[in-house]
Amino acid sequence: MSSIQPIPRIQNDVNAELRLIALQMFAENGYAGTSLQQIADAAGYSKSSVLYHFRSKEALLEESLAPALSELGEFLDSVVARASSDELRAAFVEEFVDLLLEHRLAAHIIINQGQTLADIPAIDAARGYIDRIGESFMSELPTTKQRIRLGVALAGAAYVLVAARPSTAEIESVDEIREALIDVVSELITGLSA
Amino acid sequence: MSSIQPIPRIQNDVNAELRLIALQMFAENGYAGTSLQQIADAAGYSKSSVLYHFRSKEALLEESLAPALSELGEFLDSVVARASSDELRAAFVEEFVDLLLEHRLAAHIIINQGQTLADIPAIDAARGYIDRIGESFMSELPTTKQRIRLGVALAGAAYVLVAARPSTAEIESVDEIREALIDVVSELITGLSA
DNA sequence: CCCTAATCTGACCGATCGGTCAGCGCCTGC
DNA sequence: GCAGGCGCTGACCGATCGGTCAGATTAGGG
Secondary structure (H helix, E strand, C coil): CCCCCCCCCCCCHHHHHHHHHHHHHHHHHCCCCCCHHHHHHHHCCCHHHHHHHCCCHHHHHHHHHHHHHHHHHHHHHHHHHCCCCHHHHHHHHHHHHHHHHHCHHHHHHHHHHCCCCCCCHHHHHHHHHHHHHHHHCCCCCCCHHHHHHHHHHHHHHHHHHHHCCCCCCCCCCHHHHHHHHHHHHHHHHCCCCC | CCCCCCCCCCCCHHHHHHHHHHHHHHHHHCCCCCCHHHHHHHHCCCHHHHHHHCCCHHHHHHHHHHHHHHHHHHHHHHHHHCCCCHHHHHHHHHHHHHHHHHCHHHHHHHHHHCCCCCCCHHHHHHHHHHHHHHHHCCCCCCCHHHHHHHHHHHHHHHHHHHHCCCCCCCCCCHHHHHHHHHHHHHHHHCCCCC
16 A cells, blocks of 8 residues: 555546546537537636646547557457357357447547547547457458448447437436347347358 | 529529538538638638628538438428338338438438537437437337437448448449448338337 | 645637628629 | 629638646645
8 A cells, every 4th residue: 555556657536537528528529529628617627737637639539538449459359369150249249239338438439530530540540440340240351231231230339329319318227228239239240241 | 594593592503512512521520620711722712702602600501401401301291191001111211211322411410410519400400300200110109229229220321321431442332332221221120110 | 844746727829710891803784 | 884793802800729838836755
């Protein structure tokens, strides 16, 4: 306890707080549509303070996405490790949906704004991961139909995760959403090897 | 020819040109991420000239979306007119996918940026239309699973329509995409009445 | 207690934002 | 050939953008 921590400059509370707020606002209003001032106001700090913790707006985005990126990379490794045998597909889908649920905000940013933010390294890396995960599900060269099914599953899931319209408030449990998502995604994915 | 046109102040060429360019840029880089200067540069006009044709940036967006809005409204009418008998579902899906294909840029803006742009009347109207189209497919109160399937189908389709990654360039024909989309959307939609 | 370093802030920077306005050239109808 | 309007533009506006910097404030270990 009293000994120095292994890595002294660990992310502190303020840092994590800012990353969470930024992630929410980037997902809801878009990266371009969210200013550092708005983030600072929402967090109760000054804009200068935000820029003290993060070198730039882009760095704030990248560090906010980092945890999701890390887990996405691990998931990709586990996918390529186990060969894509048919009966393991269901387990993969379940893990993948859980990954989306855990990092729903990051997923929404990467998928919905990935096109716009293509020049940001973290975004580019994430898109590369996703591409390779998709490829691992496909035998040989993907057909148009396969790529469209995968795209619909991915983008559709990412959208649903954040859509949460004000009307018909989010009374429904996460479990219910999880179950429905696993159902629809696996239905879309299983059509890929055909 | 020499007689005055029925409605003198019809949309002229420049107007239509600007609307198309704006629609493309809004879809690709986001509404907040696209400046009037960028639109003007892309069109080869000055920013002042853009604002001469359109009262404001918001008006440019609304007028760019107008054709899609109009057709979407007509589609909604045709949906509620014919009762949603099961065997007509396929025809509905086909029409709907064609609508998405025809107005792919507008669809992408409405679905992917609808949350952010909720205070813009045209966007709000479009989201209302889509909600009502969705409701017309559902019997009684929609379950979570039903709403998720519909959300995945809509957002997934909208994403695929604009995704068109630079890699593996858009060699594939529109017909191929259309066929795949009709297939996957109808598969998702037909699960709604269950 | 005091010195240092971490944290936080307001003032300020140049650039760009959406938008206004006066005026330019050009075409057209009289 | 002249008057008038339309299309278009540069200059300019206040506000805000992301980012810098010097200094105030705070916290903590010796």
